[in-house]
Amino acid sequence: MRPAGNTKLKSARVAAGYHTQQAFAEALGVGVRQVRRWESDNPPWPHPDLQQRLTHLTGQDMEALGFTIPLGRDHPSTQRRYPAVAPRSAGSHLSTVPSRSTAPMQPASVASDYASVTRSHRGLYWSVTPANLHPAVMAHADLGCALLSETAGQTRRTVATALAETWLLAGRIEFFDLREPDDAGATLLRALQAAGEADDSLIGSAVLAHTAFIPGWAGEREAAAERMVAARTYARRGSASAEFWAWLDAVEAECETRCGNTRTALHLIRHAEDTLAAGSEHPTPPWMDWFSAARLAAFKGNTEWKAGHLPQARATLLGVLDQLPDVEGKQRTVVYGDLAAVEAAAGQPEEACRYACLALDQLEITWYATGMDRIREVRRALAPHQHDQWVKDLDERLYGWATTVSALAR
Incomplete structure (x- = not known):
């Protein structure tokens, strides 16, 4: 196998x-x-x-970038190698752990055992409250970092x-x-x-595409586009599958939409629909459980709504509701x-409030901050109708103790 080289620095550079x-x-x-x-x-x-320039450009220390501290240099230590990933400390900084320890090497079965818990967390994501699942996932990541050294x-x-x-996740x-x-x-x-350590290009692509959401949602089109090129x-x-390419x-398309380029976004979505219809010989990885034809239609x-195509958006979204399985609560x-946003834009505040309340019903089952963002956006659009009874009823639902504290804390 061809040596992967210093994947830590490579990954940090790309990121x-x-x-x-x-x-x-x-x-x-x-x-x-x-x-x-x-x-x-x-x-x-x-x-x-x-060293100073490297850490400044990447935001990581030298050890996390894959460099071995020479004897007698900056830190009193023996020569050590560090893995590509490490548990995050309680603060905002990221810590590192040695890639080799005094602990005995683990048997080969540890890999399948560790991966089985990863798969379980993947399934739990769709129903378990994020505040409860997140600490468990982070603890599992800490365990994975330790296992890399063994x-x-x-x-x-x-x-x-x-x-x-x-x-x-x-x-x-x-x-x-x-x-x-x-x-x-x-x-x-x-x-x-971690994907670099595994030399797994496909999961690396998925990670890079997720990083594009961050600047994309902030309206930073150039940064989002660069990350999509890398993805x-x-x-x-x-050798990505048709579903992965779609x-x-x-x-x-979502990044372009949030940057105001709905025409470009609709072109990308049409291309995705054609790609799904054509199919491919490559399988979709099992960990990619966040996408389907119905989710593409939701995009x-x-x-369509943000482009002002309200009848088309309404028809598309109603079709999505018919396609989504029960487990797709988020x-x-x-x-x-x-x-709700479509109806608000169409001048139908009562119908907008009805859909917003249905969204709140679902949020009581499974919390999803992205969904709450949608509802708050609708409520702002309904400001001209705030004295109407149905908007007041929505406010009674929207501004309970928990949601009000959450909104002020953000």
Whole structure:
């Protein structure tokens, strides 16, 4: 197998927005050959001034970037190697753990055991309250980091793959369920580094596409587009399925929609629909359980609404409700919210309030911050009707003790 090199630095470089070694070298003020040496299997220890530049550009310390501290240098330690990922401390910083410890090596069976818990968390995501599931997922990630230091070969790669999925799930909870984009960005970087340890391009692509949501939702189109280019590059390396390619189109479409480019977004969605219809010979990975034809239609309905195509958006979103299985409670909340927004834009406040209340009903079953964002957006659109009884009734539902405290805390 071809050596993977210093995947920690490679992943941190890509996550920081430097998709080529040349671009990274120019930002650091060094030659590209120097970057190649740092991304090799045995990276040399950089000079102090370059250490400062590296940590400044990537936001990580030298150990987390895959460098071995030489004896007698900055820290009193023996020579150590560090894994690509590590548990996050209670504060805002990310800590590291040694990649080799004094603990005995684990048996090969540890990889399948660890991955089975990862799969269980994947299923629990759809029904368990995010505030309860997130700590369990983070603790599982901490365990995975420890296991990396006690495994080798294929066993280590299997653990690293499951760890990448675990970090990805944690990042999705932080971004979509808890609306903590800064935490999500740091967590997704760890997921990308774990994917690099596993040399798994497809899960690396999925992580990169999720990182595009962060600038995309903030209206930063250029940054989102750069991350999508990287995601598509990794998808080509990983022989992505038609469903995976369609999802990448859908992610980019949502970013374009939030940046005000609904025409481009609708073109991407049409391309995704054609891709799904054509199919492919490559299978969709089992961990990609967040996308389907119905979810693509939900993306479409949201974009149609924001493009002002209200009759089409209404028809699309109602069709999505008919297609969604019962377990898709979180997605159902979003669809109800978008239908409420369509009716508000169409001058039907009573119907808008009805859909908003249905969304609140669903949120009482399974909390989803993205769904609550939709409802708050609808309520702002209903400001001209705030003295109508149905809007007052919505306010009674929307501003209970728990939701009011949550809104003020954000």
